[in-house]
Amino acid sequence: MKKSAANKKPRLIPLSVAALGVVFGDIGTSPLYAVRESLRYVQPNQDNILGVLSLIFWALIVVISIKYLIFIFRADNEGEGGTIALISLLKSKELAFKKSFAIIFLISLFGTSLLFADGMITPAISVLSAVEGLSIIYAPFSSFTISIAFIILLLLFSLQAHGSEKVGHLFGPIMIVWFITIAILGILSIKAHPVILKAVNPWYAILLFKHYHYLTLLILTGVFLVVTGGEALYADISHFGKTPIRLLWFSFVLPALLLNYFGQGADLLFSPQDIKNPFYLLAPHWLLYPLLLLATLATIIASQAVLSAVFSLAKQALTIHILPRMNVIFSSRLIRGQVYVPFINFIMAIGTLSLLITFQTSSNLAAAYGLAVNLVMIIVTFLVAIISYKLWHWGKIAVTLFSVVFLSMDCLFLVANSLKIFQKGWFTIVFAIIGTLIMLCWRNGLMLLREASSKRKITVEEISRKIHSENIIRVPGVAIFIDEPYDESKSCVFRHLESTNTIHEVTLLIDVAIENKPVISIHNRIENIKQTVGVYHIRLHYGFMQAVDIPNTLRICNEMKILPYLSGKTKFTYYLEMVNVFYGSKINVNTPQWQKRIFTGLLNTLPQNINFYHLPHNQTIMIGTYYDI
Structure with a gap:
């Protein structure tokens, strides 16, 4: 002391x-x-x-x-x-x-x-x-x-x-x-x-x-x-x-x-x-x-x-x-x-x-x-x-x-x-x-987007059942699907399964939570939500002053053996949604059209979140989707 x-x-x-x-x-x-x-x-x-x-x-x-x-x-x-x-x-x-x-x-x-x-x-x-x-x-x-x-x-x-x-x-x-x-x-x-x-x-x-x-x-x-x-x-x-x-x-x-x-x-x-x-x-x-x-x-x-x-x-x-x-x-x-x-x-x-x-x-x-x-x-x-x-x-x-x-x-x-x-x-x-x-x-606008995405919500159990009940081809490596803050639907991984009929041997579903604290230590960063055979759902917690660097977080967790299913894995592929939003006068009538117009313009013109999450461009795949708010 x-x-x-x-x-x-x-x-x-x-x-x-x-x-x-x-x-x-x-x-x-x-x-x-x-x-x-x-x-x-x-x-x-x-x-x-x-x-x-x-x-x-x-x-x-x-x-x-x-x-x-x-x-x-x-x-x-x-x-x-x-x-x-x-x-x-x-x-x-x-x-x-x-x-x-x-x-x-x-x-x-x-x-x-x-x-x-x-x-x-x-x-x-x-x-x-x-x-x-x-x-x-x-x-x-x-x-x-x-x-x-x-x-x-x-x-x-x-x-x-x-x-x-x-x-x-x-x-x-x-x-x-x-x-x-x-x-x-x-x-x-x-x-x-x-x-x-x-x-x-x-x-x-x-x-x-x-x-x-x-x-x-x-x-x-x-x-x-x-x-x-x-x-x-x-x-x-x-x-x-x-x-x-x-x-x-x-x-x-x-x-x-x-x-x-x-x-x-x-x-x-x-x-x-x-x-x-x-x-x-x-x-x-x-x-x-x-x-x-x-x-x-x-x-x-x-x-x-x-x-x-x-x-x-x-x-x-x-x-x-x-x-x-x-x-x-x-x-x-x-x-x-x-x-x-x-x-x-x-x-x-x-x-x-x-x-x-x-x-x-x-x-x-x-x-x-x-x-x-x-x-x-x-x-x-x-x-x-x-x-x-x-x-x-x-x-x-x-x-x-x-x-x-x-x-x-x-x-x-x-x-x-x-x-x-x-x-x-x-x-x-x-x-x-x-x-x-x-x-x-x-x-x-994010709240409206969250409401729209919730209508497509798919559980981890449903994804796991689809993987094991259908003729889904397993490929080597790790697939990491990152949910946006407005999206808890898991529809990104579901659309990937439907369009490619393949899944990686380890599939990691990641939510990112920004806490009302400036800094979250690495020991409190990982929260295991659910896991089934080959499919793991975790939440990463960050403070509002910290960089949301997902690859670096996973690397440190791997070195500390916090995520044993990633041990020895070197081939990672990241998946993100590329969102387009349309606004209609008959949906969410309590929200003024001008607010929807501003939000839509911002969302559709600003850069995608690949840089925000510090994802490597040559290992990231964008999956397009749209929502009507």
């Missing part, structure tokens, strides 16, 4: 350094634009600056330090965080929610869609805000900011297929330099004008509300930008653990951010003209070129971290059947869960570059960005409140206090960010609604 504990302590340092490049990249680059946006609608005088800095200070303390790192971090699904983990956690207790689960599930889907929208906006606003520093160095450069940001983002998306493992070890050290640099810049400014430290007093924030009334809501849209990236802290707890993230936040990241924010405020107290870009104008002129380079690298790292999170989110979503199956490439041999999804990368690239061209400035992007993260935070807080009552069995008073304190703050920010829906924030809402509809149509 002592040895184990001793081994864990040294791992905190490399884990913490790695976390800097992945977890804190987003929130760590907010100083590039947050103070500027917070003071956009008021004069940068002393009272306003102190009020805004007070709001920034308490937003970071209450929203990130208390709500996320203390309370939200508790709601993990065996070490996994994020909306998918919450969906899986709630789904495992679905019966406890009865009819309300459908509404909770729909809200969760909306939150997942918002995270995809966030994944488009973050690279655009981060990189653009860094490149905008060119106009401070030399004003004519401002006309090239869009082109430079476009090229950087295009390269970023183009390189995703190659993975970030080769340069990933540099992310942490670069972010260490970033946080130290912004902290030093802040310290030098605070030292010159220490009066800014009075902003720690929340009374200055209250005075701001008293003076500006409803106009304060516009100020809050900028203040909220300092907590954007907080959702990444929760989503990444599986990669680095809660302790390294908390340790880094309180000992390094939070102090660096506060020093820089207060430093920008101190500079503005005596140089209000610097409001056009208070971050870059905090630095001496000779440091602008290195700072611009460092800021660009930091925003690229933040963008890479967000894209990696989006790929991981997509993989989890398609694993639990709320997104269509796509080609998923595991891009790292060292980091568990690091994946690349080509189709999602293409969608993200089109979306991000379109946003860059359409919105033109980081100020314009800030409206859509703040709204996306704000809605995600509200949904996560709402789901955690439900979990605290239903799963943790908190008392009603405790749940009410949690909801009132944190949801009221989230909702206040939402009221503020909602003011910009018709200005620039419409993108977030439109994209999230479209994404939710696609996920809902896919899930409902």
Whole structure:
């Protein structure tokens, strides 16, 4: 026990350094634009600056330090965080929610869609805000900011297929330099004008509300930008653990951010003209070129971290059947869960570059960005409140206090960010609604497909009787028939028997079950359902964070002698259904035709599941079938 504990302590340092490049990249680059946006609608005088800095200070303390790192971090699904983990956690207790689960599930889907929208906006606003520093160095450069940001983002998306493992070890050290640099810049400014430290007093924030009334809501849209990236802290707890993230936040990241924010405020107290870009104008002129380079690298790292999170989110979503199956490439041999999804990368690239061209400035992007993260935070807080009552069995008073304190703050920010829906924030809402509809149509379509396939259901006993009662020819080798998640009919093997009149000496029928847990060990992977002479029915269990690699699972099980009937067998042939779906108005009349049309279009155009199951193409046979839903 002592040895184990001793081994864990040294791992905190490399884990913490790695976390800097992945977890804190987003929130760590907010100083590039947050103070500027917070003071956009008021004069940068002393009272306003102190009020805004007070709001920034308490937003970071209450929203990130208390709500996320203390309370939200508790709601993990065996070490996994994020909306998918919450969906899986709630789904495992679905019966406890009865009819309300459908509404909770729909809200969760909306939150997942918002995270995809966030994944488009973050690279655009981060990189653009860094490149905008060119106009401070030399004003004519401002006309090239869009082109430079476009090229950087295009390269970023183009390189995703190659993975970030080769340069990933540099992310942490670069972010260490970033946080130290912004902290030093802040310290030098605070030292010159220490009066800014009075902003720690929340009374200055209250005075701001008293003076500006409803106009304060516009100020809050900028203040909220300092907590954007907080959702990444929760989503990444599986990669680095809660302790390294908390340790880094309180000992390094939070102090660096506060020093820089207060430093920008101190500079503005005596140089209000610097409001056009208070971050870059905090630095001496000779440091602008290195700072611009460092800021660009930091925003690229933040963008890479967000894209990696989006790929991981997509993989989890398609694993639990709320997104269509796509080609998923595991891009790292060292980091568990690091994946690349080509189709999602293409969608993200089109979306991000379109946003860059359409919105033109980081100020314009800030409206859509703040709204996306704000809605995600509200949904996560709402789901955690439900979990605290239903799963943790908190008392009603405790749940009410949690909801009132944190949801009221989230909702206040939402009221503020909602003011910009018709200005620039419409993108977030439109994209999230479209994404939710696609996920809902896919899930409902799979349920219709499952219902249609159940009408053709054939038991293992019937298959065995057909093999032994008719003149079926036995051929050497192993035939592996894989049932899709919607199909428990076993009709694939039955059609094979009817069309070829042959069967392999060992026939394995496999169901795949994705559990509401992130990881299932190999010892708990195999479930024997039924077996007759030469015909075996098993179920393979996977966690929602794992690759569904059937050949590799069978190989490991064979080596461990878990499946004795495969011992010594080397010739495997895999069989999959190639499904086509037709929709008719007279079947399942309660499901709208437009939902059927979307599901049918997705199913008939997306790639088959041969890649999802990691099946060898030269050993796989597709058997065509169709269903009418």
